[in-house]
Amino acid sequence: MRRVTGPLSQMGAKIDTQDDGTPPLHVHGGQTLHGIDFASPVASAQIKSAVLLAGLYAQGETSVVEPHPTRDYTERMLSAFGVDIEFSPGKARLRGGQRLRATDIVVPADFSSAAFYLVAASIIPGSELRLKQVGLNPRRTGLLHALRLMGADITEENPAEQGGEPVADLVVRYAPLKGARIPEELVPDMIDEFPALFVAAAAAEGQTVVSGAAELRVKESDRLAAMATGLRALGMQVDETEDGATLHGGVRLGSGTIESHGDHRIAMAFAIAGQISDGEVRINDIANVATSFPDFDGLARRAGFNLA
Ligand SMILES: O=C(O)C1=C[C@@H](OP(=O)(O)O)[C@@H](O)[C@H](O)C1
Numbered sequence: 001m002r003r004v005t006g007p008l009s010q011m012g013a014k015i016d017t018q019d020d021g022t023p024p025l026h027v028h029g030g031q032t033l034h035g036i037d038f039a040s041p042v043a044s045a046q047i048k049s050a051v052l053l054a055g056l057y058a059q060g061e062t063s064v065v066e067p068h069p070t071r072d073y074t075e076r077m078l079s080a081f082g083v084d085i086e087f088s089p090g091k092a093r094l095r096g097g098q099r100l101r102a103t104d105i106v107v108p109a110d111f112s113s114a115a116f117y118l119v120a121a122s123i124i125p126g127s128e129l130r131l132k133q134v135g136l137n138p139r140r141t142g143l144l145h146a147l148r149l150m151g152a153d154i155t156e157e158n159p160a161e162q163g164g165e166p167v168a169d170l171v172v173r174y175a176p177l178k179g180a181r182i183p184e185e186l187v188p189d190m191i192d193e194f195p196a197l198f199v200a201a202a203a204a205e206g207q208t209v210v211s212g213a214a215e216l217r218v219k220e221s222d223r224l225a226a227m228a229t230g231l232r233a234l235g236m237q238v239d240e241t242e243d244g245a246t247l248h249g250g251v252r253l254g255s256g257t258i259e260s261h262g263d264h265r266i267a268m269a270f271a272i273a274g275q276i277s278d279g280e281v282r283i284n285d286i287a288n289v290a291t292s293f294p295d296f297d298g299l300a301r302r303a304g305f306n307l308a
């Protein structure tokens with residue numbers, strides 16, 4: 001937690017962690033916070049949001065600068081709720097002591113949920129899916145670029161705007177994929193989509209190389225390790241590195257048992273891998289899928305998935 005407790009402590013917060021920086025945390029209330037200029041060492045929207053939200057309750061101004069722009073929903077939402085906040089890609093600044101004003105928000109359909117269907121339809125021969133009016137905030141759509149680099153057939157139709165965000169129907173058809181080197185600058189824009197991308201890489205001919213993605217090790221699970229171990233269990237060669245992996249795709253996946261480590265995105269990714277496997281793929285510990293995609297299995301069945 002030090003990546004968050006560090007800047008908050010600089011602002012005057014009093015938070016105790018365990019010796020190694022992990023929870024449980026003890027937060028001592030009643031401290032007076034003061035604004036800081038924070039240059040985040042990591043491209044992380046969660047760290048940025050923590051500092052900006054604390055900044056709302058701090059004296060003076062708080063600013064955050066990121067090494068690479070991350071999703072800007074906190075900035076957009078604060079602005080929609082009446083907060084005077086300046087922001088541009090990779091930068092945000094606000095003054096403390098402002099009050100929020102209630103408002104109505106339109107939430108576009110979630111790109112990260114659509115991602116599983118983009119990959120599934122791209123790799124299952126004969127597929128064609130239309131995903132209606134999906135949110136296409138450019139800080140979320142790195143996977144679209146990555147899949148297109150790999151040869152995916154995805155078109156955008158009926159572009160519109162919802163809640164100040166671009167949306168469009170995504171029409172995706174099966175296409176034979178080729179392995180690719182995923183540009184590091186895409187990583188923050190597809191940080192939640194790597195489990196799905198790894199499955200696309202399994203179906204793609206040749207090598208897919210991921211680097212600059214060490215943040216995947218500190219998500220709901222260590223997603224590099226969870227995906228590498230799971231794909232190996234299905235018979236694929238995956239060479240894991242500190243900050244990525246080389247995936248040797250184009251082999252038929254076999255049967256096996258996958259540990260999702262309670263991570264919804266690992267479970268959903270392997271539900272897709274199971275559709276291109278020659279055998280049975282058993283995924284343990286899937287209850288957390290409901291935290292972000294409650295009807296994933298119902299929708300998947302309606303789309304033609306074979307799920308037990
Ligand atoms: O802003 C957020 O709530 C999130 C931002 C992303 O993380 P980082 O940008 O912090 O890596 C994402 O992976 C996480 O699931 C949720």
Ligand SMILES: C=C(OP(=O)(O)O)C(=O)O
Pocket residue numbers: 192219220265291292
């Ligand atoms: C937190 C994640 O997803 P969600 O936003 O669905 O909770 C994630 O994928 O890391």
